[in-house]
Amino acid sequence: MSEDEFRARGWFEETKQANALTHAQGTNNMLELTPHAGKKPYHSMFDWGVYFPFLAQCLRIKRFEYPQVSGAVQEDLMIQHAIKQAAEQMVREQRIESHRTLNLNGDLTKDTEEAKKYQEILTSQERRANNILMNMRSTLNHYLIMLTSWLLYKLLPCFLSGVVTHTRQIETLKKASERAPGIPLIFLPLHRSHLDYIMVTFILTNNDIRSPLVAAGDNLQIPVFGGLLRGLGAFFIKRKIDPVVGKKDILYRAILQQYIQHSLKMSHNVEFFIEGGRTRTGKPCMPKGGILSVIVNAFMDRSIPDALLVPVSVNYERLVDGNFVREQKGEKKVPESFWKAMSGIWKTLNSKYGLMRIDFNEPYSIKELVQSYNKVATGDSQFKVYQPSERKLQHNQSTSSLYGTDVVCEEHRTLIDSISREVVYDCASATSVMSTNALAFLMLTQFRKGALATNVALALDSLRNRLKGRKDMAFAGDSLHIVNYSADLLGEGLITRTQDERGQTHLKPVQSTEALIELSYYSNMLTPHFALQSVLMITFHQLLLVSADDKATDTKTENMSGVSRKNLIDAALANCDVLRYEFILHKPTQILSNLLEISLDELIVNDFIKLPEVRDEPDSNVESRKIARNIAAYLEDIDDTEYVDYEPNGDIHDEQPDLFLSNDTLTEQKAICEVLAPFSHTYYAVAQSLSILYKNSMLESEFIKFVINNISSKVDSGACPYAESVSTDSVRNCLKLLEKWSVLEISNDHGLRLLTLGTLYETSKESVKTIIGRIAKIVPPKSGHLPF
Structure with a gap:
């Protein structure tokens, strides 16, 4: 423009x-x-x-002054030693190829031809060292x-x-x-x-x-x-x-x-x-x-x-x-x-x-x-x-x-x-939030099917309030102007704008795979910030389904089964492990369970998850103060060891259900789940594709191509609602995870990476199903299963 x-x-x-x-x-x-x-x-x-x-x-x-470094590197004794090592390595390789077994320290000096050949190799390595340095410097x-x-x-x-x-x-x-x-x-x-x-x-x-x-x-x-x-x-x-x-x-x-x-x-x-x-x-x-x-x-x-x-x-x-x-x-x-x-x-x-x-x-x-x-x-x-x-x-x-x-x-x-x-x-x-990051994030988590520009602006106001004091916003001013400005900057190829008969502007993400992948690039700047909340929200809904199935209750009633705080944190920790190569969820000096506790308290404060009705009990004010103290500590960046875990009535993680679904914020809960949903579907598709490796080996590049084609087909058929799940990077990250779990073994064959199932998983297809079930726990429940 x-x-x-x-x-x-x-x-x-x-x-x-x-x-x-x-x-x-x-x-x-x-x-x-x-x-x-x-x-x-x-x-x-x-x-x-x-x-x-x-x-x-x-x-x-x-x-x-910017002194040149290359001269000092050339004269370094370490480089001279490396040149000699490289030459000796090449001599040994040539000996193996010609089936000769001369002793480098003995016969090399006695064999004139061998010594001459070694000197030529040494000279060529010196020239190579100089070329490397000149190309690098x-x-x-x-x-x-x-x-x-x-x-x-x-x-x-x-x-x-x-x-x-x-x-x-x-x-x-x-x-x-x-x-x-x-x-x-x-x-x-x-x-x-x-x-x-x-x-x-x-x-x-x-x-x-x-x-x-x-x-x-x-x-x-x-x-x-x-x-x-x-x-x-x-x-x-x-x-x-x-x-x-x-x-x-x-x-x-x-x-x-x-x-x-x-x-x-x-x-x-x-x-x-x-x-x-x-x-x-x-x-x-x-x-x-x-x-x-x-x-x-x-x-x-x-x-x-x-x-x-x-x-x-x-x-x-x-x-x-x-x-x-x-x-x-x-x-x-x-x-x-x-x-x-x-x-x-x-x-x-x-x-x-x-x-x-x-x-x-x-x-x-x-x-x-x-x-x-x-x-x-x-x-x-x-x-x-x-x-x-x-x-x-x-x-x-x-x-x-x-x-x-x-x-x-x-x-x-x-x-x-x-x-x-x-x-x-x-x-x-510390990365500042740009206006396009905020708009893309809202369009992919709350307004994937489109919305009035005024509604998007209201959601932007809410997002800015939630990020205030935690993320630096690289924009200011009226949210409606920011929404229109950002939509213009992203262009009609990513976000379409139409006007209805009343002159109101509607925004909608372009529903093509290419557009949604590009839009997710801008949205993903905010994804790490909400990753822990999304893990907790997805885990909470999954546990509710399990609890409802166990008790044969209707998941759409007000008396839905609850979840204990301990079970939720433990299950969320396991789900975080699935994402270990996708996100850095905490510093090495932080305790992940503490950060999950704090994120859970934020969800409770925002009424995404409800506590038992204990308003008339004197301990309720104490509990509220504990939650407020935890969040305040998080905002002030106090060391994790100073956080006070919220535990009802002073008990250590009471396993009785003490967290319940809030029916008043279902739309917001769904938006939080949507943060990680595209990654979840990619991982789930990789796990489902493991069956083709049963008693079979496959090049990594071919397997990745197979998975991407599989996800693309699901997107086209509507089985996968997230076109941005078509992500080679996430497929590779999932393969790293499966290798870490010993589900996959990766070997090199003449420079090509070959995938095979690990020893424990190649004997039975049922063992692969356990991996599919484990990864399925990070996939948000479908809209028909919970009252979204």
């Missing part, structure tokens, strides 16, 4: 007012911020910076940063209405970098767009914070753009480090590890995407800890005194990269190319994408994290991510994640996993 059209509809001025309000709340629009233009020491009557603020801003940004350059910054000031307003940052967060980063100049900052953004690479550097540079070296996939080494990214700090990493399955590329791993370590030693800040790649679903991905482990190792072997981890949350009102519908439907990703990049830039510059918001969360010290994990062992009995032993972690060079992985230290692995999960959890919690 053009700017003139925005003005004509009155929403342009509304967004201007919203921007002004967010600015008053302590945020800045970087596209309008030029602190160096026309300010001291440059300020005078004739200061040209007043008339050319963007040029002055870019020329006057603080200059940092960054050429971060201050003058290129200045030029790119000026171009971004000119180009970004063409397609973004603002790049919003929080003033206090920037000041915190400045203080952290100035207070300990030798301590590197490690920026860990959640990855949504290729634009993320440049925008973090753009914001840091224009706030006089040292630009980071950025780990980028080597698929971005395309003509022109690859060189540009390299000059802006990118160092390129192979998407697949070990090209041969079951064989580690010793040389590549060693160079990557030493490149990162020397970068840290030279006080470079570093940025990498802890999820590995861009999220295809809109929610955070499970973290990958390879690069993080190198940074932790650098601290533990005293290469650096400390490092500050900075979780970064990035969000867009409309995703600049388009969508990931093809990949979610199982189609291959189109590889990056020069012409694809040019086409994408042209399309972007001629489109409108609304606001971009970047939040820099509170930095935390690796030194303090390691010390805290050495001292404290916390975690739910079912979800212990890190459980240190009584002895403290000791660094061993052979346990590095990249080079020297011949010995695996489980304590080190779990430490890295704990830190990385905490980073992703914090990033997800």
Whole structure:
């Protein structure tokens, strides 16, 4: 939509007012911020910076030295040792192939031909090491940063209405970098767009914070753009480090590890995407800890005194990269190319994408994290991510994640996993809610069949009230204007708008698989926030059905059987385990059962679940105060150990039914169940498809294709009401779960992943049915089973 059209509809001025309000709340629009233009020491009557603020801003940004790392890496003794190891490995492989059994330390020196061959291999490995390093290295350059910054000031307003940052967060980063100049900052953004690479550097540079070296996939080494990214700090990493399955590329791993370590030693800040790649679903991905482990190792072997981890949350009102519908439907990703990049830039510059918001969360010290994990062992009995032993972690060079992985230290692995999960959890919690996230979430959970715009606006008011104080809202103003603005931004391809005979506007999601998958991308930003409530609500309804069946009662009567709090929490914990690879539901330092208790109290307070009628009893006020205290503690982010569990009359989890269905909020209950329903249906489809593996093996790629086709058929026939259940990512996550449960065994056959049923499940089809039944417990009951 053009700017003139925005003005004509009155929403342009509304967004201007919203921007002004967010600015008053302590945020800045970087596209309008030029602190160096026309300010001291440059300020005078004739200061040209007043008339050319963007040029002055870019020329006057603080200059940092960015020493090249590659020279130090080449001379590192670890690299020389790795070159020799790689050469010796190749010699051994060639001997095996030729059935020769010469002793490397003895016969190799005596056999002239063998020695010559070894020397040739050694020389080729040295050349390969140099090529790897030249392809990997960054050429971060201050003058290129200045030029790119000026171009971004000119180009970004063409397609973004603002790049919003929080003033206090920037000041915190400045203080952290100035207070300990030798301590590197490690920026860990959640990855949504290729634009993320440049925008973090753009914001840091224009706030006089040292630009980071950025780990980028080597698929971005395309003509022109690859060189540009390299000059802006990118160092390129192979998407697949070990090209041969079951064989580690010793040389590549060693160079990557030493490149990162020397970068840290030279006080470079570093940025990498802890999820590995861009999220295809809109929610955070499970973290990958390879690069993080190198940074932790650098601290533990005293290469650096400390490092500050900075979780970064990035969000867009409309995703600049388009969508990931093809990949979610199982189609291959189109590889990056020069012409694809040019086409994408042209399309972007001629489109409108609304606001971009970047939040820099509170930095935390690796030194303090390691010390805290050495001292404290916390975690739910079912979800212990890190459980240190009584002895403290000791660094061993052979346990590095990249080079020297011949010995695996489980304590080190779990430490890295704990830190990385905490980073992703914090990033997800701190991600600001964009207007399009809120609208998409409402359309897919409450108004899938459409609704009046005024009703959607009322629901948005309710959503904003529920999120107040817990999630930062990146929009402000009248909800009806926000609904119309967001619908325009998402476009008619995702949400249709029609007017009835009374002139009232109706909104409805486009009922195509492609549209609903894309809409779910925006909705899923809010899914993790409501995941625990959704698990509880689904579990509650499932338990009600079981109770009703046991007692042969009518589920639509007022005297429906209740559920005990203990049974609900225990069943919800089991259902959370099903989603362990889909969501990070809690920090490693939190107890999941405590968070479930708090979420349950919120459902009770919101009248989604009813307590027994005890209004006349004196203990009821005490119980209400306990619930209020728990929720208040959650809002104030108090440590979980301080939460007070709600237990009627002081008893420990009375197993008598004490939670009942509220018939007054059935629509809202259904909406909460809808949050996880698409994921549930995907998992259920995977479980049902296991039968084709009975006494049979199948390529993982073929099995995923089979499941996606199966879900697509169910969507077309109406058996599955959620088109966004067509999700390759969720299918893969479910396969990880089934492998963890030993339901599946995954083996490599010449680089191809082969699926077979586990030993306990290949003997009988009945054993597979138990898995189907277990996963069925996270599927919301159909509308005919409960009074929805």
